[in-house]
Amino acid sequence: MKTNFPALIEAQSLVKIGDIVGAESALATMAETEGDHALVAALDEFPAKDLLAIIREYDTSKESLVNLLVTPEQFAKAVVLEKRYGDLSHEQLRGMINSVIFREGADPAEFLYEIGELDGGYDALVDYLSERTKRVEHFYRYGTFDLFEYGDEVKTQAIDDDLMNLSGDTDASLSPQDMANVIDHDWMEVTYILRFQLPELFREVLLKLRTRYQNSAQALEDAEAEMLAKDEDDEDAPKNEKEDKGDEEESAL
Template sequence: MANALVVKAASLIGAGDIAGAEFALVSLANTEGDQALVEVLEELRPKDLLAVIREFDSSKESVVNLLITPEQFARAVVVEKLYADKTHQHLRGMINAVIFRDEDQTADFIEAIGNLDGGCEALIDYLSDRDEEVAHFQLYDTFNVNLNTKDDAVDRSEVCDNDWKELTWLLKHEHPDMFEQIWPPLKKQAEIRQRLEAEQELARAALAEGVAPAESAAPVSKPKPRSRPDEESAL
């Protein structure tokens, strides 16, 4: 039965019928119990399991997302990059829906993701549109980029949003080894974005003044090359 269902689910997913695959998996839980579904999920290829769980979030739950184990979920998360989703909308939705489903298991899910190659990279993608706030939080323990003192540090109760703020707080305070791998790339990304935005703003200002962008920058004088001792004049 289990092998047949795995083949059926994979076939439906391959045909693009994600809803049909999810229905078949949930039907097993309804007829044979939750453990039977957990065992089938263990046999599914990570990319097939991912195809199902990435279609659901906190607003559209699935029994599959409610029963998936931390290890199964982590294996699926690290292959999400195969979809090349630049917005990472599905990644954020499924992570929020699963890791915050039970507060007692949140740490297990985070650790399972961190234990796999590519896990931290997936979390970097998850936080990619919050790079500036994450880099700032690393320094000052606050997400408010206008505050530059640790006197304004937040605790978890202030960021229990079941979203990126709570996950960032947990990573820094309860999974520091993972956070040390995640925040430097985000900080670099934020710096690059800020530099590009500044350059674009200068270009817009120059165009508004009727000056070509290349002409708007002050000329930079090149320093004269220093003479080597054997080249110095004897005079």
């Protein structure tokens, strides 16, 4: 790796041997000796996969200098690679996104926009929200995350055709409870920002969420049908064996 920053070479070597704490410490030391701007510039040369290895090991009990200084562009390049870890729960993805985009002084919408601009960015955001599909859909239609509330249906209920012409100017109001809950530095706030600040990105993410949810539901339905058919075959088997035995005995007589 050609670089004017020896600390990057050290950090990359430490990532390769699995010493994530040491790698982060090397970068932090660089910022302390050469300044924050030097670290930000250096991260442009740092491989996205190695940056991801550091960021995804966030620790909520302490501040990470890398998380505090990484730019939206640098962060986006790392986020789209997270799927390589095969984390089906996507908890690490949620944690690292929340820890960076909601840091003090950051503009979450800028980070989300940069993620959406990259190949794989939509899928990363879908992974982030995949466990909340029903509530994201409900929020889109009724302006509330509470599945048992429907807001002002005449005013806020959205139809599918509206999704294709979605804008940030929709006159939809949140209930006082949702307005209080939406500032959660988590998936609700992300959904709100996507819906009202990045409507085109929200549209694509919601369409993908719907497709994934429908595919999952269909797969579950097929599995249940297959299991039911197997149970029916198992119930019929003894009966058929008994009939075959009876036929054999009658033939012997």
